[in-house]
Amino acid sequence: MLHSTVPAHVKRRLFRERLATGELLRLPGAFNPLSARLIERKGFEGVYISGAVLSADLGLPDIGLTTLTEVAARGAQIARTTDLPALIDADTGFGEPMNVARTIQMLEDAGVAGAHIEDQVNPKRCGHLDGKAVVDDTTALRRIRAAVDARRDENFLVMARTDIRAVEGLDAAVDRAKALVDAGADAVFPEAMRTLEEFAAIRAAVDVPILANMTEFGKSDLFSVDQLRDVGVNIVIWPVSLLRIAMGAADRALDALLSEGRLTELLPQMQHRAELYDLIDYEGYNRFDSSVFDFDITR
The missing domain is CATH 3.20.20.60 (Phosphoenolpyruvate-binding domains)
Structure with missing residues (x-):
C-alpha cells in the first residue's frame, strides 16, 4: 500500500x-x-x-x-x-x-x-x-x-x-x-x-x-x-516498447470511437476494472480503512 x-x-x-x-x-x-x-x-x-x-x-x-x-x-x-x-x-x-x-x-x-x-x-x-x-x-x-x-x-x-x-x-x-x-x-x-x-x-x-x-x-x-x-x-x-504498444492501442481506440461511436468491440483488449483495482491494491487500502473499498468490482 x-x-x-x-x-x-x-x-x-x-x-x-x-x-x-x-x-x-x-x-x-x-x-x-x-x-x-x-x-x-x-x-x-x-x-x-x-x-x-x-x-x-x-x-x-x-x-x-x-x-x-x-x-x-x-x-x-x-x-x-x-x-x-x-x-x-x-x-x-x-x-x-x-x-x-x-x-x-x-x-x-x-x-x-x-x-x-x-x-x-x-x-x-x-x-x-x-x-x-x-x-x-x-x-x-x-x-x-x-x-x-x-x-x-x-x-x-x-x-x-x-x-x-x-x-x-x-x-x-x-x-x-x-x-x-x-x-x-x-x-x-x-x-x-x-x-x-x-x-x-x-x-x-x-x-x-x-x-x-x-x-x-x-x-x-x-x-x-x-x-x-x-x-x-x-x-x-x-x-x-510499452509506451509504443499503449499509444498504438489508444490510436486504434480513438479510430473506433470515430467510426463506430463506441468501444464495445475492443472490450476484450482492455484491462478489466477488477484487474486494475487488483494491481492498485484496493484491498490493501481497505485493510487500512474499511470505508475505502466497499463496492463490487466484478461487473
Whole structure:
C-alpha cells in the first residue's frame, strides 16, 4: 500500500548482488508508476525509466529538453510503487561535472537503484538517430568520475553509456568503454550496437556488466534474451516498447470511437476494472480503512 516496502538501499544492494552472479536481468521500460507495478507482477528483475519516454510523455522530442527536476520526480514516482530496482536514464548528467554530481545525489534521493550518464554532446539526441556528436575522452571521463565521487550509497550503480559506435565505429567504442570503466563506471551501456558480434566485442573488452538496448525501429536488430545472454550481456532494456504498444492501442481506440461511436468491440483488449483495482491494491487500502473499498468490482 502507498509505497514499496523495500528501502532504496536494499534494492540497490540486491540489484548489485544479482548483477554479480552474471545472469541476464530483464528491465522493461515503465512509462508510468502503474506499468512498473505490472512489470513487477509479471516477474521481471527490474524496471527501466527512459528519458525518451519521459520526454514523449511531455509531448517533447528526446533532444535534452527535460530537466533534472522532471526526471528525478518521475524516477521517484516509479521507484516508490515497486519492490524492483529501477535504472534511470540521466542523459548527459544535465550539465558539466558539478551538475552530474548533483544529478546523482538527486536520483539517489529519488530512490532509484542506478543511472546511466552518456557521452553525447549536450544537448543530446535519441541514441538511434543519425547526426549524433560525442564529447572527447577527457569530458566523458570527467562526467563518470564526478558521478562516482558524488554518490553516497556505494551500491548506487553508475553506468556509463557511450554513443561513439555510431560516430567513430566499433574500435572507438571498445576503447571508450575501457576508459569509462577505468574512470570508475560500474557498468557500460554501449548504444546502437548493430550485431551480436559487436556486443561480444564490448563484453570481451571490459570486466563489468554490459547493457543491451532493444529499442524498436532503431540501429540494433531486436535480439532475443537468449541470444544476448549467449554473448555475455547482463542487462537488457526495452525502453519505449510499452509506451509504443499503449499509444498504438489508444490510436486504434480513438479510430473506433470515430467510426463506430463506441468501444464495445475492443472490450476484450482492455484491462478489466477488477484487474486494475487488483494491481492498485484496493484491498490493501481497505485493510487500512474499511470505508475505502466497499463496492463490487466484478461487473
